Amino acid sequence: MSDRKFDAKQWYLSNFDIFESSLNGSKNEPFHDIRKRAIARFADLGFPTTRHEEWKYTSIAPILEHKFNLSTKPVAITETTLQRFLYEGSAKNILVFVNGHFDKKLSRVENKTKGLVIDNFKNVLSNGSKLPEKYHAGFERMDDETFSSLNTAFVNDGLYIHVPKGTIIEDPIVLLYLSDSQKDPFVAHPRNLIVAEEGSHLRLLECYHAISETAYFNNVVTEVFVEHQAVVDHIKIQEEGWQAFHIAKTQITQERRSVFNSVNIDLGGALIRNNLNVRLNAENCETHLFGFFLGTGTQLIDNHTFIDHAKPHCFSNELYKGILDDKSRGVFNGKIMVRPDAQKTNALQSNKTLLLTDDAAIFAKPQLEIFADDVKCTHGATIGQLDDEALFYLRARGIGENVALAMLRYAFAGDIFENIKINSVRKALAEKVFERLK
Secondary structure: OEOOOOOHHHHHHHHHHHHHHHOHHHHHOOHHHHHHHHHHHHHHHOOOOOOOHHHOOOOOHHHHOEOOEEOOOOOOOOHHHHHOOOOOOOOOEEEEEEOOEEOOOOOEEOOOOOOOEEEEHHHHHHOHHHOOHHHOHHHHHOOOOHHHHHHHHHOOOOEEEEEOOOOEOOOOEEEEEEEOOOOOOEEEOOEEEEEEOOOOEEEEEEEEEEOOOOOOEEEEEEEEEEOOOOEEEEEEEEEOOOOOEEEEEEEEEEOOOOEEEEEEEEOOOOEEEEEEEEEEOOOOOEEEEEEEEEEOOOOEEEEEEEEEEOOOOOEEEEEEEEEEOOOOEEEEEEEEEEOOOOOOOEEEEEEEEEEOOOOOEEEEEEEEEEOOOOOEEEOOEEEEOOOHHHHHHHHOOOOOHHHHHHHHHHHHHHHHHOOOOOHHHHHHHHHHHHHHHO
């Protein structure tokens, strides 16, 4: 399964040759030129090490020990297996991917609103007229670092949503990625593109779950375009297998008077890296980023966020909380940039972590880069343990120690879950996390 001597970079380059040969006629389509430029960019970049400032506390050596094969064949799962990962009332509009491949039999879309497109990316790539030309540039714009370049080079499937002007989607659209690596330790490169046109409203639930507990690697890129006065609520739940690797880049572009709400929950995986970048590209944008991570064993959960205030009169609010147990480690690197034109910016950022053992650790690095003078910006990070007096108070009222500890730990994280606007998801996650905390 692993071999420390092999050349990981060369392994992925040779995988591209195999992937290219599997494309048959589609490798002659114009989009394939983007793939080839991306793999060339990857060859130039190579893999980051802890000498790179952005990866200082996160070594990807465990990923590079594995000879992950490109996931080329769909794996069939049953409806019974699917039901294990569905939240109540969440199956009306759902796209299911298994090992990165779209499963048409398990997917369903009930919303038939005129102009609304909910499709898998493989269909989009085979029908270029569905993908507006202005979004093509995003593929190459993302090639500024190794894993985005890899994703672009191997892109073949994922989710595409295009919400037309003024459309309000009442029911959440669910994106469900299931991974089964029992037969083969695979790598998948899902690509998601979400476009919310002027005045539209969309709720997206993006979930990652494991069917088996053997090693695999999901390398994900998601782009979201929030147009004038559009609202996007994005909930991401990562509950990968305990030997799994998950690296994700999410790029948000907001236009005038738009609102983007994000809740990011990390509960699984061996090594997790989330890069969440938001560009407030016009006046009067509003951005809310909330995150919670729960680490046990030797998990490493790394959240890198970047909020780019490019225009004036915008507001951003960011709150990430974590609970780390055993020998787990967390990383929070939150950067806010206020550009010279972004006067009257109001930006808030906070990171709070609860350490349950002396061996658990968090590396927190809040950053502010301000190039405007009429702004209001705050940031901070706190690290602590539970209050013994609060625990004594609960124990004195007859509450058992395990339950009392779970109550205090959940109370610490509760305000994150309150921002999940899908009731069934919020309730199910609260119950699951409370049981884990016991």
